[in-house]
Amino acid sequence: MFGGAFDPPHVAHVALARAAVEQLQLDELRIFPTGQAWHKAQPLSDAAHRLAMAQIAFGDLPRTVIDERELRRPGPTYTIDTLRELKAEQPAAQLFLVMGEDQAVSITRWREWEAVLALATLCMAARPAAGAAPSAEPVLPAQARLHLLRLPAMPESATGVRERVAAGEGIAHLVPAGVARYIDQHSLYQPA
8 A cells, every 4th residue: 555645746646656666566556646635734736637747657567456445435434444445455465564764754643543553564765855865774663564665766756846846946756747747737735
């Protein structure tokens, strides 16, 4: 499971998905654009745009599936609900939760985080801030099963992409080409 706002999906998201599939030898990686994100201070772009961009960014990666269930779920979206649904659908499956270091170190703020850790192995790639070295030992709860994914430092962020678009700056090096075209065609992230 790899969830996120994907507002927009950028090259580090795609690299993380590819690394997870290859390094964990996954049968399938489900990509979940989040519905109503409980932890986001700013409203997200329309769900239809985020879904379309996720399909463009991840659609051609082997063994990946874009799963729309969080977008259809009413109210705030919580990872625990999706993990429980996946476990009910595939009781014998081993579940992995793919994320960047920035999300992993905040997991104790997630709804029912202990249950999340009981259901899934955390698969984390270092996500250093621009110019910062990755953490040698991220501070995670003792009960976390952790698998570190090897990925070069990639400081790209969706916030940075949105800021560059709003400033009229190029983003071709930050997002997949199809995502850049989609953003331009739909005038996303333009100043009000």
